[in-house]
Amino acid sequence: xxxxxxxxxxxxxxxxxxxxxxxxxxxxxxxxxxxxxxxxxxxxxxxxxxxxxxxxxxxxxxxxxxxxxxxxxxxxxxxxxxxxxxxxxxxxxxxxxxxxxxxxxxxxxxxxxxxxxxxxxxxxxxxxxxxxxxxxxxxxxxxxxxxxxxxxxxxxxxxxxxxxxxxxxxxxxxxxxxxxxxxxxxxxxxxxxxxxxxxxxxxxxxxxxxxxxxxxxxxxxxxxxxxxxxxxxxxxxxxxxxxxxxxxxxxxxxxxxxxxxxxxxxxxxxxxxxxxxxxxxxxxxxxxxxxxx
Ligand SMILES: Nc1ncnc2c1ncn2[C@@H]1O[C@H](COP(=O)(O)OP(=O)(O)OP(=O)(O)O)[C@@H](O)[C@H]1O
Ligand SMILES: [Mg+2]
Numbered sequence: 001x002x003x004x005x006x007x008x009x010x011x012x013x014x015x016x017x018x019x020x021x022x023x024x025x026x027x028x029x030x031x032x033x034x035x036x037x038x039x040x041x042x043x044x045x046x047x048x049x050x051x052x053x054x055x056x057x058x059x060x061x062x063x064x065x066x067x068x069x070x071x072x073x074x075x076x077x078x079x080x081x082x083x084x085x086x087x088x089x090x091x092x093x094x095x096x097x098x099x100x101x102x103x104x105x106x107x108x109x110x111x112x113x114x115x116x117x118x119x120x121x122x123x124x125x126x127x128x129x130x131x132x133x134x135x136x137x138x139x140x141x142x143x144x145x146x147x148x149x150x151x152x153x154x155x156x157x158x159x160x161x162x163x164x165x166x167x168x169x170x171x172x173x174x175x176x177x178x179x180x181x182x183x184x185x186x187x188x189x190x191x192x193x194x195x196x197x198x199x200x201x202x203x204x205x206x207x208x209x210x211x212x213x214x215x216x217x218x219x220x221x222x223x224x225x226x227x228x229x230x231x232x233x234x235x236x237x238x239x240x241x242x243x244x245x246x247x248x249x250x251x252x253x254x255x256x257x258x259x260x261x262x263x264x265x266x267x268x269x270x271x272x273x274x275x276x277x278x279x280x281x282x283x284x285x286x287x288x289x290x291x292x293x
Pocket of ligand 2: 081
């Protein structure tokens, strides 16, 4: 995978593409009348480490509309996780604006942020982040418990069924495979019916078969339940399953393109060699560019 990324950075595909958000910074619906869910404007993030400042994001603007499936790619240290943490209201930007589902998030205090996270965002981590001593059903009930939602058990069961784990309700994490644990985490992320589901390398810790299963679920949630999904991935094959790829480098968006003909996770097999993957990636990036207004 690293080889693919390396090749990419050597190619001229990372030209400065005028970014969509600046192109139409005031639109709240897409050309096909979809609602704006994420609207970040000129976000910066500076980490202070003693006397040293790390500029993790240097002015990032992005609009994501309801029902989009977006992957964020870029070399290690380019700011992907930082950006996703801000999108997920897990962290605040140093400057810039963030409207999530029309709510101004960038200046909120911690308690308000926690509420927004609970209501509007489902987060899936690379390492699942499940509680060791808790069965699948209870893990998925937790966000509902914090929110004081009634019918928790039924809703949690339905969420687990929707990720194909209806027969694993009372299994603990150690009794589940990696792919199944990630599916529990996805059920937990979607049970509150959030405006967006975010993932930081959700397939990164999985073997290719389990990764494909997880990808299939994300695709189903997006296509059948119309969920808006944004995830980070290092893997160009995974990204090729999404509708749009945003590429970061050194804390800036360098490209933002529609994937011409996204792969279907249910029917696509991973190419067996790196050159094949590389060719596929180039093909994605040589397709005519479409902008996002
Ligand atoms: N909490 C932090 N304190 C200080 N610096 C940080 C912190 N988190 C991230 N950074 C720095 O910010 C930059 C962006 O980090 P980030 O984790 O967003 O990168 P990434 O694109 O997710 O990388 P990777 O692919 O390795 O996960 C890096 O230079 C990193 O060292
Ligand atoms: Mg990261």
